[in-house]
Amino acid sequence: MNAPASLPLAQLLTHAATAVQAVRAGQSLTDALERCPAPARPGAQALSFHALRWLGGAQAVRAKLVPKAPPPAVDALLLTSLALLWPGSGTPYAEHTLVDQAVVAAKQRGGFVNAVLRRFLRERETLLAGLQDDAVARFNHPRWWVERLKGDWPDQWQAVLAADQQRAPMTLRVNRRHGSAQAYLGRLAEAGLAGSALPGTDAIVLAQPVPVQQLPGFAAGDVSVQDAAAQRAAPLLLGAGLPTGARVLDACAAPGGKTAHLLELAELDVLALDSDAQRLARVHDTLQRLGLKARSAAADAGDPAAWWDGRPFDAILLDAPCSASGIVRRHPDVRWLRRATDIAALCRTQARLLDALWPTLRPGGRLLYCTCSVFKAEGQEQIDAFLQRHGDAAIAPEPVAPGHLLPLPDNEDDRSSPPAGASADGFFYSLLTKT
Template sequence: MSAPAPPLSRLLDAVADAVAAVRAGRSLNEPLAACPAELRAGTQALAFHTLRHLGAAQVLRTALAPKAPPPKVDALLLTALALLWPGEAPLPYAAHTLVDQAVGAARKRTPQAAGFVNAVLRRFLREQAALVAAAQARPEALHQHPAWWIERVRADWPDRFAALLAAANRPAPMVLRVNARQGDVPGYLARLAAAGIGARAVHDAATPQAIVLDQPCAVQLLPGFAEGAVSVQDLSAQRAAPLLLGPADGLPALAAGARVLDACAAPGGKTAHLLELADLDLLALDADAGRLARVRDTLARVGRPAALAAADARDTAAWWDGRPFDAILLDAPCTASGIVRRHPDVRWLRRPADVAALARTQAGLLDALWPLLAPGGRLLYATCSLFRDEGSRQIDAFLQRHGASGARLWTGSPGHLLPLPDNEPTPADAPTQGDGFFYALLHKP
């Protein structure tokens, strides 16, 4: 017999704590990890919904209460207003129930503010049509992102920015990658069907091991997950390993035993994919020793060996043994602007200055690693970003710096992959749109 669902007021209290943490600059993962187990799933679902509607909630709160209340009260108000915002997917709670439960949560959080919370939310219910119409005149409410983010996407993608921002607010599918050393897509689809899990293959040559689930599920329910039969990895991320390994036009496939560097390896999905597809002498590097432990765990699960080292890839004197690499994967630190649909807190954590700071880090990594590549070698630069400063402009600048020494961009490089929704009905065998990514395959004559 399953445990009873926790009261909505408890969930709202936990979600408000999560929203307060994000607004204070902390990743959503932190409050979710601290959340009691019986509340975690419900808190995550409501926190995702709230963060996807936080732009409108902030505009509404300013209109309803121009003087910001204390942070704990403000976070609860924003949570309730985001959940009350009329969206595409209404929540299974009546508006008055949400208000009543939010007031109940306020009595626990800040008892003296319960009346204020009640007054603000009931005013919203009375004047909802006018308040929503006025809020939608503001870009932050219309597109549910910070104003600076909206303007950057508009500048980079003027004809598609509204569609990109809308796509970022839609939940992403759960995509699997079948371990080619343990099975194939038809065989794993049969295992899923036997377990009662609906799924379909993705018939795309760029991602031949991909399966999309009809509904997300816990990885513990996936047949053979613990034994490495399958991993969770978005379609766009699944393109990295085949791109680096080749063959590509003018570039042969990497030879067995090739020396490969995964320069920013954590959490290890792309590392594992490379080793599932080829026998390589691979070094997985990451600056964060804690995150490198996740790479170790991932490789142990899929049963593939690699050398691991915790170091800043830019400080080559600290870790490089002087032997050149045949191939380098540089999945560089970035704003993560292409994976906001999976991580809705990212848009609220980033600041405008972060783009330029991360672009400098990316350029530093490219310049430090390029000399480590053997003649005839290749370097795959990747970011999960929509922003051109982290993609096409970054590579244009790199080629200006290194073109004279022979750096070349493979003409078949995917470039920017945009997570745009399909406007037409999708055939059953059509690929599902992946996350926003950028790929540039560079080679050294």
């Protein structure tokens, strides 16, 4: 975590604690940070991301030091500060600076932050040693999440949990209509930015994240920000190619990255659907920046009678609503917002969408099902059940979809192997064809 220096640390701690408090109350971190004053937002985001990555341990320690929880505002500041003091977490601040600034921030909230933080520093080794058997404190994920990963990935679950604690790389997708990845690497070098291209793709992984305004040609549509795993969708769906003007449905399109990638690669008649009109506006903004066009409709993809004109699609992309368990590095609040019961509900939604969209696909057409999840219930188990329900569905023999991708460097094939130390998000892909 880079030290944000735009405002005094006490102010940033206050804003970060407010965001953490909102997440603990069930609100998304994105919504919480949108309410943060613009000058403080980058620093507050960095601190709140850090706090949420180490929230499990911070909560366990706070419970030991202060068994009776303080008021929510004080508790959030205390937890944020404890997470930033966590050994090995990569905080850029000196301990005495953190404590002093937390005390300044606490004056606005009341409480006894100084004494608790200093006791934590004095007794840290003993406190941490007593948490080794606490799965939530040790892995900083809810217990049900840890148990589900153990069951799904008995050999890799700890590596996945460790990967969730890391900052995700900033990955770019070069607009093939505007130039090649190799050419864009040269433009980055001219701008003083370093990156590595992923062989055989339009993806570039930056050595360090930067604001998009610093990317050469971003406003002109030369490049977009999109994880390498998400960039697999468009090439998989297009396969060996679709005829010019082929009808393609992007069933859950917002925020529009995959829609745009399809249109960058081929001349298609794309219908972009999303049930949320506000999120659909982001699709329009993305396509406008890139100079691309698609039809769109704010509608429930699971209710074709409300939006389908009866003409079958040549290809369908279903990036289904899911737990987002594969993108926890980018959204550390997800692990604390999700509940164990959410998975069954999400699986029902995914099955409803698959069943509803299948009749809109022409015989011989392709449907790409994907989720940004590492849970098998939302991936392979979902597809296995779908194939049982639909006798005219089969796994497409070419191109071969990768199935489950874990957010680990060694889980990528040679075609898109990441630079050393980098990795893509967790995803699932299955390509179906109608026989």
